[in-house]
Amino acid sequence: MTPPSAPPGLPAPTLDLGGRTALVTGAAGGIGRACALRLAAAGAKVRAVDRDATGLETLAERSASAGLPGSVEPHVLDLTDLDATELTAAGTDILVNNAGLQLVRPIEEFPPDVFHTVLTVMLEAPFRLIRGALPHMYGQGWGRIVNVSSVHGLRASAYKSAYVAAKHGLEGLSKTAALEGASHGVTSNCVNPGYVRTPLVEKQLTDQARAHGIPEERVLTEVLLQDSAVKRLVEPEEVAEAVAYLCGPQASFVTGTSLVLDGGWTAH
Ligand code: NAD
Numbered sequence: 001m002t003p004p005s006a007p008p009g010l011p012a013p014t015l016d017l018g019g020r021t022a023l024v025t026g027a028a029g030g031i032g033r034a035c036a037l038r039l040a041a042a043g044a045k046v047r048a049v050d051r052d053a054t055g056l057e058t059l060a061e062r063s064a065s066a067g068l069p070g071s072v073e074p075h076v077l078d079l080t081d082l083d084a085t086e087l088t089a090a091g092t093d094i095l096v097n098n099a100g101l102q103l104v105r106p107i108e109e110f111p112p113d114v115f116h117t118v119l120t121v122m123l124e125a126p127f128r129l130i131r132g133a134l135p136h137m138y139g140q141g142w143g144r145i146v147n148v149s150s151v152h153g154l155r156a157s158a159y160k161s162a163y164v165a166a167k168h169g170l171e172g173l174s175k176t177a178a179l180e181g182a183s184h185g186v187t188s189n190c191v192n193p194g195y196v197r198t199p200l201v202e203k204q205l206t207d208q209a210r211a212h213g214i215p216e217e218r219v220l221t222e223v224l225l226q227d228s229a230v231k232r233l234v235e236p237e238e239v240a241e242a243v244a245y246l247c248g249p250q251a252s253f254v255t256g257t258s259l260v261l262d263g264g265w266t267a268h
Contacts, residue, residue, distance in 0.1 A: 015248045018043035018069065022247075023092040025079060025129070026099030027072075028055025030198030031148055034236035035096050037063060038244050040070035049088060050099065051078040079125040080117065089132030093140075094247050097126035097170070098148040102200055104159045104207035118162035123169040130177050134186070143186035144247045147174045148239070151194050151262045159211045171258065178256030187255035191242045194262035195224045197233040229264030 022039045026032035027048035033055075036046045040063050050056050056074035063072035079085050079099055089095060100122050103114050130145060137143025152160060153167035170190065177188035195201050201224070208223050209216040225231050242259050245251055260266060 015042040015244055017094070017247060020044045020093040020247075021047065021091060022094035022096065023047040023049060023089055023129070023133070024096040024098060025049045025125070026148075027059060028052035030200060031193070031196055031236045031239050032096070032098040033059050034240035035098060035148075035243050036072055037066070037068070038237070038240035039094065039096075039247065040068040040072050041066075042244060042247075043069040044094065045070055046072045047075050047088070047092070048072050049075045049077050049079070051076065079121045082120070082124060082128050085125050086128040086132035089129040091136050092133040093137065093142065094144045094146070095129055095133045096146045096148065096243055097129060099125070100148070100163075100166075100200065102160070102163050102204055104204050104211055106159055106211070107161050110161055115162040115165075119166050119169070122163070122166035123173065126170060127173055130173070130188075134177075134181070134184075137181070137186045138184040141185040143181065143184070145174070145177055145181070145186065145188035146243050146246050147171075147188070147190045148243070149174070149190035149192045149258060151192055151260070151265050153190060153192055153258065154260070154266055159208075174258075175256045182255060187246070187252065189246050189251075189254060189256070190258040191239060191246070192258050192260040192262065193234050193239050194228050194265050195233050196239060197235055201233065225263075227265045227268055228262065229267065232263070234261055234263065 022044040024032050024036045027036040028050035036048045040046045053076045060072045060074050147170050149170050150167045152164045153171045156164045174188050174190045205216050205219045208219045
């Protein structure tokens with residue numbers, strides 16, 4: 001279905017993704033859950049992918065009890081299974097590459113197997129999902145790829161070698177997909193949040209405290225929010241709204257770019 005466009009001079013209509021199928025990875029928690037609910041609220045049929053079966057069930061129940069116009073279908077999958085991952089993307093109109101993980105450790109102590117897993121989940125799996133989704137998108141002349149990157153797709157931080165490498169790679173993959181997809185009606189963009197209020201951030205407070213040699217209660221203000229002009233965490237729902245914008249009719253000319261929600265971090 002073609003989403004409605006705004007008549008000239010009038011405000012944009014409410015986002016309508018009725019008839020669209022969306023795949024969101026890492027949907028069991030944090031930003032992914034907010035994205036799945038936002039797209040289902042716009043009417044999309046959401047394939048919610050995660051390795052966390054319990055989290056996916058909770059999400060599906062929440063979506064059903066909220067009576068959203070779209071739906072959420074749980075799909076339990078470990079994204080390190082790359083062949084299964086690529087197959088999952090077939091028939092998808094909207095792809096949100098969101099799943100991620102973090103380890104904060106100096107390079108000389110960083111376990112190579114963790115580096116490999118981070119790159120697999122956060123870069124190679126998105127490549128395989130895009131690869132699996134494009135034939136359907138190209139066939140119908142419409143598709144939306146949104147890659148949840150980070151400020152760390154644009155800037156580095158010490159002790160995050162795998163994460164920063166994966167996010168910088170994701171930026172390149174996203175831009176390449178934009179160039180290849182443009183003539184087929186497919187856009188590809190990144191969304192780049194600063195620190196978001198999610199379990200991924202809560203889990204790294206201890207690691208950051210150890211790496212920087214300061215108490216955990218000082219990590220938020222002295223490490224995480226040090227470069228943010230706006231001194232708060234961004235909410236998952238704010239990130240989901242940016243993702244929804246990129247899926248809507250107002251963003252059809254927006255491709256190959258990065259929508260930064262960083263409270264002014266990269267303005268430095
Ligand atoms: P989160 O930890 O709350 O959620 C990540 C989800 O990914 C989890 O549900 C987890 O089960 C899933 N996942 C991880 N490995 C997987 C695998 N192998 N197979 C399937 N699922 C897997 O994290 P979040 O904060 O919501 O992060 C989501 C995305 O946003 C990530 O790409 C992250 O890098 C990015 N991001 C987060 C922040 C932040 O501050 N939280 C900031 C910028 C970007």
